[in-house]
Amino acid sequence: MLRWTRECRSVRSVSAGLRFLRAEPFAAGGGAIYATIVLVAIFADRLAPYPPKAILRVGARVARYLPMSSDHWLGTTSSGRDVLSQLIWGTRAALAVGLTAAVAVVAIGTVLGLLSGYLGGWVDRVITWFADIVLGLPFLPSMLVLASLTRPGTTVVIISVAGLLWPNTARVIRSQVLSLRERAWVEAARVTGCSTGRIMFVHVLPQVLPLAALYGSVAIGWAILAEASASFLGFGDPDMMSWGVMLQEAYANQALSRGAWNWFAPPGAALMAMVLAGFLISRGSEKLLFPKLADQ
Amino acid sequence: MSLLSVRDLVVTYATRAGPVRAVDGVNLDVPAGSITGLVGESGCGKSTLGRALMGVLPDAGRIAGGQIMFEGTDIAALSAPARRAIAWRRLSFIPQTAMNALDPVQRLRAQMLEVLIERGGLGKADALARASELFHLVGLDPIRLSDYPHQFSGGMRQRASIALALALEPALVIADEPVTALDVIVQRQVLDVMRNLQARLGLAMILVTHDIAVVAYACDRVAVMYAGRIVESGPVADVLENPLHPYTMGLTHAFPDLYGDDMTLVPIDGTPPSLLHPPAGCRFAARCPFVQPRCAEEPPVTDGDHHAACWRIDEAAELRALAAIPATWMPK
Amino acid sequence: MSDVRGGDGVRTAMTPLIKAIGLEKTFRTRGRDVAAVADVSLEVARGEALGIVGESGCGKTTTARMLLRLEDPSAGKIIFDGTDITTLRGAALLKFRAQAQLVFQNPFDALNPRFSIRRALAEPLNNFGVPIREHADRIDAVLHRVRLTPPAAWLDRRPHELSGGQLQRVVLARALIPGPTLIVADEPVSMLDVSVRAGILNLLREARDALGLAAVYISHDLALIRYVCERTMVMYLGQVVEEGPTKELIANPAHPYTRALVAAVPVPHVAQDRAQLPIRGSLSDAAAIGGCAFRGRCPHAMKICIELAPTLRTITPTRRVACHLEGTMS
Numbered sequence: 001m002l003r004w005t006r007e008c009r010s011v012r013s014v015s016a017g018l019r020f021l022r023a024e025p026f027a028a029g030g031g032a033i034y035a036t037i038v039l040v041a042i043f044a045d046r047l048a049p050y051p052p053k054a055i056l057r058v059g060a061r062v063a064r065y066l067p068m069s070s071d072h073w074l075g076t077t078s079s080g081r082d083v084l085s086q087l088i089w090g091t092r093a094a095l096a097v098g099l100t101a102a103v104a105v106v107a108i109g110t111v112l113g114l115l116s117g118y119l120g121g122w123v124d125r126v127i128t129w130f131a132d133i134v135l136g137l138p139f140l141p142s143m144l145v146l147a148s149l150t151r152p153g154t155t156v157v158i159i160s161v162a163g164l165l166w167p168n169t170a171r172v173i174r175s176q177v178l179s180l181r182e183r184a185w186v187e188a189a190r191v192t193g194c195s196t197g198r199i200m201f202v203h204v205l206p207q208v209l210p211l212a213a214l215y216g217s218v219a220i221g222w223a224i225l226a227e228a229s230a231s232f233l234g235f236g237d238p239d240m241m242s243w244g245v246m247l248q249e250a251y252a253n254q255a256l257s258r259g260a261w262n263w264f265a266p267p268g269a270a271l272m273a274m275v276l277a278g279f280l281i282s283r284g285s286e287k288l289l290f291p292k293l294a295d296q
Numbered sequence: 297m298s299l300l301s302v303r304d305l306v307v308t309y310a311t312r313a314g315p316v317r318a319v320d321g322v323n324l325d326v327p328a329g330s331i332t333g334l335v336g337e338s339g340c341g342k343s344t345l346g347r348a349l350m351g352v353l354p355d356a357g358r359i360a361g362g363q364i365m366f367e368g369t370d371i372a373a374l375s376a377p378a379r380r381a382i383a384w385r386r387l388s389f390i391p392q393t394a395m396n397a398l399d400p401v402q403r404l405r406a407q408m409l410e411v412l413i414e415r416g417g418l419g420k421a422d423a424l425a426r427a428s429e430l431f432h433l434v435g436l437d438p439i440r441l442s443d444y445p446h447q448f449s450g451g452m453r454q455r456a457s458i459a460l461a462l463a464l465e466p467a468l469v470i471a472d473e474p475v476t477a478l479d480v481i482v483q484r485q486v487l488d489v490m491r492n493l494q495a496r497l498g499l500a501m502i503l504v505t506h507d508i509a510v511v512a513y514a515c516d517r518v519a520v521m522y523a524g525r526i527v528e529s530g531p532v533a534d535v536l537e538n539p540l541h542p543y544t545m546g547l548t549h550a551f552p553d554l555y556g557d558d559m560t561l562v563p564i565d566g567t568p569p570s571l572l573h574p575p576a577g578c579r580f581a582a583r584c585p586f587v588q589p590r591c592a593e594e595p596p597v598t599d600g601d602h603h604a605a606c607w608r609i610d611e612a613a614e615l616r617a618l619a620a621i622p623a624t625w626m627p628k
Numbered sequence: 629m630s631d632v633r634g635g636d637g638v639r640t641a642m643t644p645l646i647k648a649i650g651l652e653k654t655f656r657t658r659g660r661d662v663a664a665v666a667d668v669s670l671e672v673a674r675g676e677a678l679g680i681v682g683e684s685g686c687g688k689t690t691t692a693r694m695l696l697r698l699e700d701p702s703a704g705k706i707i708f709d710g711t712d713i714t715t716l717r718g719a720a721l722l723k724f725r726a727q728a729q730l731v732f733q734n735p736f737d738a739l740n741p742r743f744s745i746r747r748a749l750a751e752p753l754n755n756f757g758v759p760i761r762e763h764a765d766r767i768d769a770v771l772h773r774v775r776l777t778p779p780a781a782w783l784d785r786r787p788h789e790l791s792g793g794q795l796q797r798v799v800l801a802r803a804l805i806p807g808p809t810l811i812v813a814d815e816p817v818s819m820l821d822v823s824v825r826a827g828i829l830n831l832l833r834e835a836r837d838a839l840g841l842a843a844v845y846i847s848h849d850l851a852l853i854r855y856v857c858e859r860t861m862v863m864y865l866g867q868v869v870e871e872g873p874t875k876e877l878i879a880n881p882a883h884p885y886t887r888a889l890v891a892a893v894p895v896p897h898v899a900q901d902r903a904q905l906p907i908r909g910s911l912s913d914a915a916a917i918g919g920c921a922f923r924g925r926c927p928h929a930m931k932i933c934i935e936l937a938p939t940l941r942t943i944t945p946t947r948r949v950a951c952h953l954e955g956t957m958s
Contacts, residue, residue, distance in 0.1 A: 481889065483892070484905055512898055533898040536896065537898065551851070552829070553851055554893050561825075561829060563824055567791050
């Protein structure tokens with residue numbers, strides 16, 4: 001990861017990245033959504049008008065189910081908490097879970113894809129076989145089984161996301177490595193005495209990292225959705241302020257039948273935006289990934 | 297009267313750094329019924345020139361000036377539909393990789409018929425007979441008209457794309473590196489097919505290539521391009537045996553030969569200038585061993601059938617003697 | 629690591645540096661075994677250059693890759709400097725790699741795009757255990773040898789900043805820097821512009837003469853082979869059909885395939901032979917089973933050519949040919 005970060009810092013990569021975003025409005029849209037969420041998460045404590053768990057009162061009464069107003073832009077919950085503040089603080093949980101899971105997905109998928117593509121033979125067969133099995137597992141039920149067998153919480157969510165989503169990354173990395181393996185400079189590394197490990201991790205790996213990062217950006221959205229689903233179904237971390245927890249509370253308190261749209265619609269929309277961002281980025285990068293497809 | 301007469305042609309490519317003048321003021325005459333070689337190194341503009349003549353420049357490229365007079369019309373000024381109307385019938389194209397000319401998912405018969413019927417206005421029966429005849433002419437068994445391109449070897453595909461290009465007996469065929477991707481034996485066979493057909497149908501051909509030996513084998517005339525310009529042109533025998541331009545002299549000593557005495561090959565030191573900001577005056581000056589102060593000004597193009605753009609053309613015989621000595625080309 | 633640099637012309641004795649005996653390579657494609665190399669034996673001495681010519685698919689590149697242990701032979705043996713290297717692994721293979729280097733065909737693809745020239749040249753030194761204090765001097769020396777001077781001006785550049793000819797000089801430098809005794813060059817100039825080809829060929833010749841290297845050149849271009857190799861082997865469908873001193877082989881080809889190949893090479897003169905080639909059909913017509921592999925395209929094919937595959941026979945002390953015609957014709 002370190003090498004990648006260093007590469008990203010270089011001016012050339014940044015300007016190339018900006019050019020790419022200009023040329024690809026889909027990717028730019030997705031990137032803008034991520035950027036907004038990151039900024040909101042960083043400044044959550046300053047942006048949120050109230051503490052997310054504070055029970056607000058109007059006079060002596062708990063401020064339940066307040067509609068949208070200038071004091072509470074998105075109204076309040078059944079227990080008198082400010083919806084906007086919860087939404088804003090929720091970005092931190094979303095990002096923490098999303099980024100950790102995405103890094104795990106990318107790390108596992110990249111290493112396995114690299115081994116599988118470069119070494120070939122039985123290593124490739126075992127990894128491909130294992131990936132096919134994991135791809136066959138339904139995501140949500142598998143996560144719930146795992147969560148019910150262990151202590152519910154964010155860790156389970158992250159492990160499930162990483163354990164269930166790596167095959168997608170591994171597959172594309174593998175195919176990329178298969179074509180890189182045929183490049184003359186990879187062969188040159190063999191002739192000049194590089195060990196297999198050195199060829200894989202020093203020569204080939206840096207070439208596939210941009211692709212891996214792209215799959216990571218898609219995994220962020222998935223991980224956040226997974227966390228929300230787990231929280232909604234009661235397997236999340238109850239102490240963490242996340243969009244899933246918000247939805248779960250809204251559901252438990254029958255917000256829908258009370259018509260309290262202002263409570264459950266915002267976290268739902270935020271989730272949709274995150275998943276959409278991942279989709280947009282991958283859609284916008286198709287030209288980068290499959291240049292032949294774009295030509296036709 | 298030339299069949300094709302190019303005057304002051306300029307072709308530019310739009311790039312982030314600004315327009316690149318890939319073809320910069322080219323004059324070229326192609327007489328009817330002859331093969332003209334267009335020879336030069338990668339990036340010299342020979343393929344761009346070929347594509348401009350054919351009207352198939354990539355999106356970033358455009359004709360920024362000059363004329364292309366073909367059979368009395370300036371085809372550079374024609375609209376796209378008017379261009380298409382003469383394509384295939386009067387002017388056609390053989391690309392480097394035959395796969396670019398052939399549709400991979402259609403049988404060759406369908407592709408031949410499409411050109412013969414849609415473009416040539418032939419009836420179906422006539423078109424079928426003509427397709428068989430064309431395959432026969434390029435040395436392919438007409439039975440193979442029912443094959444798909446992927447069932448052909450590289451040489452056979454190139455023959456098929458020649459048959460397609462000649463289907464409507466155009467007056468001029470532009471072939472862009474048609475044999476570069478082929479093995480020597482196949483290359484020779486394809487060149488023979490092209491030469492025989494050219495002579496038989498009396499058409500004119502422009503053969504774009506980087507290989508002087510291919511020009512020597514197959515062409516009647518040759519134009520040598522360097523950095524977007526034609527530096528020398530004339531009958532092949534004159535240009536190759538008695539070159540007038542130092543660049544051509546250099547090229548003739550840079551090729552290994554199959555026969556003759558042992559000689560030391562001489563590289564031309566340096567690289568061609570950037571076409572983004574080409575230097576004033578002679579573009580070969582920076583690499584030329586015979587450079588003089590006046591080369592900083594545009595050299596005049598001499599008159600005559602065999603002509604070149606060089607200030608020292610009167611001394612060509614002496615320069616040729618010097619150019620044969622490897623030490624002349626050593627970097628200073 | 630034995631360093632054999634420095635004019636070593638004395639050791640160009642008759643003992644070959646590399647010797648291959650009965651090399652075969654079979655690839656499995658679409659469930660069928662296809663022989664890329666059917667039977668190749670060769671020897672190259674120190675200071676000698678051997679050319680291998682043939683059309684694409686004749687097995688010349690696979691042969692070269694086996695000599696360098698980039699491809700494991702299906703059968704046969706490779707002896708390098710007296711040692712059988714056919715199945716070397718680990719440290720012993722690494723030691724061989726330092727001795728046997730490759731110059732690639734496509735210089736635009738032969739260098740890691742992320743590595744500076746310095747890093748590209750230091751990597752083999754690191755891998756072969758050359759002490760770091762020697763690196764700077766050796767990099768400097770090798771860049772002088774390939775005429776990329778002053779070296780300091782090139783060290784920090786990356787491949788995309790160099791032209792094809794400059795890149796190929798770096799590729800050559802990388803091959804020379806471990807101090808090899810064998811250099812294999814696979815179409816070393818076919819991707820380069822005409823005006824810079826001569827420079828690379830001359831550098832290869834100079835390096836071989838100055839360092840007393842054994843060299844193997846792979847090319848489809850006989851004229852190029854003639855310029856750099858004293859001895860030439862002609863391959864057709866995985867087999868050696870003819871071998872001999874290059875100039876004799878071109879002036880007086882013995883095998884009908886060599887004759888066609890020589891006749892097909894275009895030369896840069898207007899006066900040249902334009903007669904029909906003495907060959908029929910194409911490679912795809914040639915897949916005859918049993919007998920001579922070339923008989924389907926041979927203008928002289930006889931009854932015996934169908935029945936019996938000709939073996940490589942010595943016709944003069946320096947020449948070998950695999951053809952039944954030999955002896956009956958001339």
